[in-house]
Amino acid sequence: MTVHPRVLDYPQSFLPGVIPDEAELTAGQRVGAGRSYGFFTDTTLCIGCKACEVACKEWNALPADDLGLRGTSYDNTGDLSATTWRHVHFIEHIAENGGRATTMPPFQSNWLMMSDVCKHCSPAPCLEACPTGAIFRTEFDTVVVQQDICNGCGYCVPACPFGVVDVSLEDGKAHKCTLCYDRLKGGLEPACAKSCPTDSIQFGELGELHDRAHQRVEVLHAKGVENAYLYGAPGTPGATGGLQQLNAFFLLTAPPETYNLPRAPSRPAERVGPSLAAGLATIAGLAFASLAMFAAGRAD
Amino acid sequence: MNAPALLPERATDRQILTYYGLPAVKPSLWGGLVSGYIFIAGVGGSAQIIATAADFARDPRLAPVIRQGRYIALGAAILGAPLLIIDLHTPQRWYNMLRICRRTSPMSIGTWVLMSFGLSSFAVAALQYVSGRLRRPSRTMQTTMKLLEVPAALTGMAMSTYTGALLSATSTPLWAAAPCQIAALFGASAMASGTAALALAGQCRGASSEAGRALDRIAFLASAVEVVLMLSLRRRLYEKGVAEALGDRGSGLAYDFGAVMLGAGVPMLHHGRRILRPNRARRPSMMVSLAVLAGGFLLRHILLSAGNDSARRPNDYFRFAGGPRQ
Numbered sequence: 001m002t003v004h005p006r007v008l009d010y011p012q013s014f015l016p017g018v019i020p021d022e023a024e025l026t027a028g029q030r031v032g033a034g035r036s037y038g039f040f041t042d043t044t045l046c047i048g049c050k051a052c053e054v055a056c057k058e059w060n061a062l063p064a065d066d067l068g069l070r071g072t073s074y075d076n077t078g079d080l081s082a083t084t085w086r087h088v089h090f091i092e093h094i095a096e097n098g099g100r101a102t103t104m105p106p107f108q109s110n111w112l113m114m115s116d117v118c119k120h121c122s123p124a125p126c127l128e129a130c131p132t133g134a135i136f137r138t139e140f141d142t143v144v145v146q147q148d149i150c151n152g153c154g155y156c157v158p159a160c161p162f163g164v165v166d167v168s169l170e171d172g173k174a175h176k177c178t179l180c181y182d183r184l185k186g187g188l189e190p191a192c193a194k195s196c197p198t199d200s201i202q203f204g205e206l207g208e209l210h211d212r213a214h215q216r217v218e219v220l221h222a223k224g225v226e227n228a229y230l231y232g233a234p235g236t237p238g239a240t241g242g243l244q245q246l247n248a249f250f251l252l253t254a255p256p257e258t259y260n261l262p263r264a265p266s267r268p269a270e271r272v273g274p275s276l277a278a279g280l281a282t283i284a285g286l287a288f289a290s291l292a293m294f295a296a297g298r299a300d
Numbered sequence: 301m302n303a304p305a306l307l308p309e310r311a312t313d314r315q316i317l318t319y320y321g322l323p324a325v326k327p328s329l330w331g332g333l334v335s336g337y338i339f340i341a342g343v344g345g346s347a348q349i350i351a352t353a354a355d356f357a358r359d360p361r362l363a364p365v366i367r368q369g370r371y372i373a374l375g376a377a378i379l380g381a382p383l384l385i386i387d388l389h390t391p392q393r394w395y396n397m398l399r400i401c402r403r404t405s406p407m408s409i410g411t412w413v414l415m416s417f418g419l420s421s422f423a424v425a426a427l428q429y430v431s432g433r434l435r436r437p438s439r440t441m442q443t444t445m446k447l448l449e450v451p452a453a454l455t456g457m458a459m460s461t462y463t464g465a466l467l468s469a470t471s472t473p474l475w476a477a478a479p480c481q482i483a484a485l486f487g488a489s490a491m492a493s494g495t496a497a498l499a500l501a502g503q504c505r506g507a508s509s510e511a512g513r514a515l516d517r518i519a520f521l522a523s524a525v526e527v528v529l530m531l532s533l534r535r536r537l538y539e540k541g542v543a544e545a546l547g548d549r550g551s552g553l554a555y556d557f558g559a560v561m562l563g564a565g566v567p568m569l570h571h572g573r574r575i576l577r578p579n580r581a582r583r584p585s586m587m588v589s590l591a592v593l594a595g596g597f598l599l600r601h602i603l604l605s606a607g608n609d610s611a612r613r614p615n616d617y618f619r620f621a622g623g624p625r626q
């Protein structure tokens with residue numbers, strides 16, 4: 001990656017203030033309202049350093065979680081929660097007989113690592129479920145919970161097809177990744193993407209990210225990683241069942257379930273119509289039957 | 301574009317991969333309060349429907365059923381709203397529910413349904429009360445009541461069934477796999493519970509035998525539809541591979557014996573016998589009405605907690621969100 005010429009304007013170690021449009025220097029993108037932004041997380045580049053988890057907690061002032069050992073893999077975070085908005089999965093490839101794998105596939109050895117995050121779905125099931133309008137779509141095409149409006153009804157929690165958003169029992173509000181809404185407003189790249197040392201997490205405008213991602217898949221296929229595929233880009237697994245695309249999408253090399261992702265997630269809002277219609281039809285039928293029975297009583 | 305063929309083959313049902321067995325979606329935070337609300341909303345909504353149907357039959361002997369139905373509906377609306385507010389995690393902000401109206405969210409739809417049901421039920425019940433105290437109720441009062449009971453009954457239909465959509469418009473496998481069955485079942489069960497509540501009210505506060513006979517028939521029909529829907533829901537959940545949570549920790553037994561048999565099957569037979577032999581059967585059994593009400597609550601509570609349980613099972617979710625079977 002070449003260095004942006006504007007970098008030379010800021011040689012000092014301690015900057016006097018925020019660099020205007022800093023994202024241009026760190027992610028090669030200016031951030032502007034009215035355009036769609038997202039993350040492309042390329043799992044073949046992830047080394048499991050968890051810098052993203054730490055950067056996210058630092059920037060968003062999120063408290064530490066339970067510091068226990070899970071004993072399943074090197075992932076002791078477990079899942080995304082109200083206080084964890086980036087989470088690195090560690091999946092160890094075990095050989096067929098249950099022992100140590102002796103062959104090593106290219107990229108990621110026998111460990112798969114993937115930094116998971118809110119997908120900023122389009123359309124977003126959490127937003128469509130929110131009865132207060134606390135969850136909204138920002139001018140950057142991302143999905144954010146407004147803390148001053150949320151009343152903690154918790155309906156977004158089961159609505160999310162990826163188990164991302166959660167209600168904190170500490171403050172009674174729903175919380176999730178904001179795609180660093182505040183940083184975007186200030187022209188900065190989101191904290192996790194900026195801190196990622198291998199560029200496994202790439203921030204940018206969606207169209208450009210899609211191009212980059214498709215090229216990367218082709219490069220990987222050419223190098224012999226035949227099972228590389230995109231998850232969440234338009235027309236790929238993850239963008240199914242009424243979900244047009246996930247603004248945070250992934251490059252994966254194993255079945256989605258391996259990374260705790262559903263193969264064909266669906267948009268819950270599409271079940272509202274059929275469900276209401278079936279319910280109302282049933283009860284309307286019974287209501288008319290009751291009327292007939294009361295009326296029959298009058299006849300005799 | 302990467303061809304879908306590159307997506308690794310879907311594992312067979314038995315060997316679906318999971319991430320160390322950790323849940324892939326989060327369960328709802330709902331518990332008994334919400335099952336209680338779903339139940340009460342059904343009883344009140346259906347009591348209003350039955351009262352309106354009875355009023356439309358223009359039979360003066362039905363007056364007690366109409367009156368009791370209207371009061372039960374108001375009681376349910378008065379009880380239901382606080383249950384929902386207490387269940388919020390920031391209850392002092394409950395009024396934010398009134399900021400928007402959203403078609404994609406059954407929670408928002410339900411907010412407005414409950415509001416309009418509550419207001420119209422209040423108006424109808426208030427007119428009912430006042431006209432009961434007057435020696436000669438005015439004609440305008442009667443007409444207003446007739447005009448208001450229609451929206452009250454229509455929103456009563458929504459009250460009895462929208463809760464099915466509330467559960468199904470989520471990513472919880474056990475609820476999302478059967479959107480039509482759950483809503484239809486809630487509707488039938490609500491009618492059965494509403495009828496049982498009216499039968500009980502009739503026993504305590506007096507009712508005519510004409511009303512009793514009609515209520516027997518409605519109860520029989522509603523319970524019969526309920527039994528069929530309960531069995532078809534169970535089948536559907538098995539077909540979709542998301543029924544495991546219903547077989548666990550006794551919830552399967554509670555469903556089959558508590559909800560299906562005691563709550564609907566036995567009452568159906570009881571009312572059927574009363575319809576066939578009107579002379580032999582004397583008073584309707586209070587026990588049966590109580591069993592219907594208990595079964596109605598149980599049904600909702602089992603479905604709610606089994607749903608939460610299914611969300612914690614990655615295999616269930618991956619079967620539900622597994623795409624077309626290969």
Ligand code: SF4
Nearest residue numbers: 118119120121126160
């Ligand atoms: S991943 Fe979940 S929390 Fe994030 S936008 Fe989609 S539905 Fe909302």
